[in-house]
Amino acid sequence: MTDGPAARRRRTGLLAAVGLTALLAIYVWLVALRAVQLIGTGQTVGVVLGVALLVAPLLVLALITREWLLAIDVQRMADELAATGDLPVDDLPRSPSGRIDRAAARAAFAPHREQVEADPGDWRGWYRLAFAYDAAGDRSRARAALRTASRLHRGKGAAADLP
Template sequence: MTAIRRRWLPRLGAMALTGLLGLYVALVASRAVALMRTGEPVGVALGVAFLVLPVIAIWFVVREWRLAVAGQRMADELAGQGELQVDDLPRSPSGRIDRAAARVAFEDVRREAEANRGDWAAWYRLAFAYDAAGDRKRAREALRRAAGLHRAG
């Protein structure tokens, strides 16, 4: 697979899924408005309740896209400086990262981030160390912190 295809295929998939979610949100919102226009108390209550769901969905999608764009900007900046970390962790034949090795490597990265709390690059590396170690929740938190520091700096 070419480098261009590897770079754009996931983006196109994410854009397609976002488009489908947008269509779903529009349909739910139109039904919610139709329910509210009935004037019946139950219809209005259901319409308002159904209108809240699209608003929440839009908020989550915007939040995730902003994080994805920020993550790509940070990666591009680090790559431009020659500081983008290479994933050289051992893998199983199926391609899964060896979790024990990831945990060992994680400790060094965690210490670096704790020592440099205001360094977005350290938090960016910590996010990917968390991900390699299998802790996706903390990985996203660290990436959000890196993005916040990157925007502020």
């Protein structure tokens, strides 16, 4: 049985993400190792720099973990929506270069926003809104809407205000 193009793209994307995460882990480990060496010097400047360098890897690890958890939940949400036939379809008109027509994306955005306003506790609406924001070119609001969808999907809290 052969995989379709979508399955191959998903696998390639996953392998790339795992590879980059592994490279980052090596980098973080090396920075942490140098930080411990600086602290071991016993000199004030070395200790201060060492502590600062230890904080950076911890912050990086926390952010990477947060992104992986979001990615896993976004995939779970997509799988649930696909199983019920409710996965958003990208049918927006595109230019010859493949870019989404921004005017059409903004026009298609309104129903998704209205759905979230009508039922702010439904993760499905937030998921669709995130992809509408993304199509309209607003990546930061798309990410915020995905985080809200993920929080609601996991049952951790009420919806936030619209981004």
